[in-house]
Amino acid sequence: RRVRIDVVTIFPGYLAPLREALLGRAIEAGLVELGVHDLRDWTHDVHQAVDDSPYGGGPGMVMRPQVWGEALDAVLAAGPARLVVPTPAGRPFTQATAQAWAGEERLVFACGRYEGIDQRVVDSYAARMPVDEVSIGDYVLVGGEVAVMVMVEAVVRLLPGVLGNPVSAQEDSFSDGLLEGPAYTRPVSWRGLDVPEVLRSGNHAAIARWRRDRALERTAARRPDLLDALPEDALDRADRAF
Numbered sequence: 138r139r140v141r142i143d144v145v146t147i148f149p150g151y152l153a154p155l156r157e158a159l160l161g162r163a164i165e166a167g168l169v170e171l172g173v174h175d176l177r178d179w180t181h182d183v184h185q186a187v188d189d190s191p192y193g194g195g196p197g198m199v200m201r202p203q204v205w206g207e208a209l210d211a212v213l214a215a216g217p218a219r220l221v222v223p224t225p226a227g228r229p230f231t232q233a234t235a236q237a238w239a240g241e242e243r244l245v246f247a248c249g250r251y252e253g254i255d256q257r258v259v260d261s262y263a264a265r266m267p268v269d270e271v272s273i274g275d276y277v278l279v280g281g282e283v284a285v286m287v288m289v290e291a292v293v294r295l296l297p298g299v300l301g302n303p304v305s306a307q308e309d310s311f312s313d314g315l316l317e318g319p320a321y322t323r324p325v326s327w328r329g330l331d332v333p334e335v336l337r338s339g340n341h342a343a344i345a346r347w348r349r350d351r352a353l354e355r356t357a358a359r360r361p362d363l364l365d366a367l368p369e370d371a372l373d374r375a376d377r378a379f
C-alpha cells in the first residue's frame with residue numbers, strides 16, 4: 138500500500154528535507170509519493186500576490202482564497218484526499234492522528250503563512266472532503282511548513298516497510314502511556330559516569346523493573362498529566378511508589 142502526499146506552500150524549498158534519509162528512502166522504495174507545489178504557480182498577476190489586508194482590520198495579512206482555490210482544485214483533481222491545514226488554532230495533532238492518517242491513500246497539506254488562510258478555503262473544501270485544521274503544539278510558528286514536516290514524518294514512519302525494525306503501533310514509545318526511561322550503550326564508563334549496574338546484570342526481571350521505575354520517575358517529574366491519564370489498572374502496587 139502506498140500513500141500520496143502533496144504539499145502546497147509559498148516556500149517549496151522548506152520541504153526539501155523530506156526527500157532526505159528515511160523519508161527519501163521510502164520515496165525511492167515507492168512506499169510514498171511526494172509532490173511539493175509552489176502556491177505562486179496559481180497566481181496571475183505580475184506581483185504573484187498571495188495575501189491581502191484582513192477584513193475587520195487587525196495586524197498582518199491574510200492569504201487570498203482565489204489563489205488557494207485554484208491551487209487546491211488542481212492538486213485535488215488527481216483524486217479524493219484528506220485535506221490537512223496546519224493552524225495555531227487547530228485541534229492537537231497527536232500520535233492517534235498520525236495513526237489515523239497512515240491509513241489514508243492521499244494527504245494534501247495546505248501550508249499557509251502570514252496570519253493564515255481565508256477561512257472560506259477550509260469551509261468550501263470541508264463541504265466535499267475530510268478537512269482537518271490541526272496544530273502540532275502550544276507554541277507559535279511563522280507558517281505551516283515546519284508543522285507539515287513534523288506531521289509527514291510522524292505518519293510516514295508508521296507505513297509498513299518504511300522503518301527497518303517495523304514499529305508496531307503498541308510498541309511505540311508512548312504505548313504504555315509513560316515516557317521512555319534513560320538508554321545506555323558502550324563504553325561502560327564514560328567521563329567518570331558508569332552505566333547502571335542492573336543493566337549489565339543479565340537479570341531480566343530486575344532490568345524490566347528498573348526500566349519501569351525510571352519511566353515512572355521521569356513521567357511523574359516531566360509529564361504528570363500522562364500519569365493522571367493512565368487507566369486505573371495501569372499501575373500495579375510496585376508502580377505506585379512514584
Ligand SMILES: N#Cc1c(N)n[nH]c1-c1ccc2c(Cl)cn(Cc3cccnc3)c2c1
Pocket residue numbers: 223224225227248249250251252253254271272273274275276277278279280281284
Ligand atoms: N500547526 C501549527 C502551528 C503551531 N503549533 N504554531 N504555529 C503554527 C502555525 C500553523 C500555520 C500557520 C499559518 Cl497558515 C500562519 N501561521 C503564522 C501565525 C502565527 C500566529 C498566529 N497566526 C498565524 C501559522 C502558524
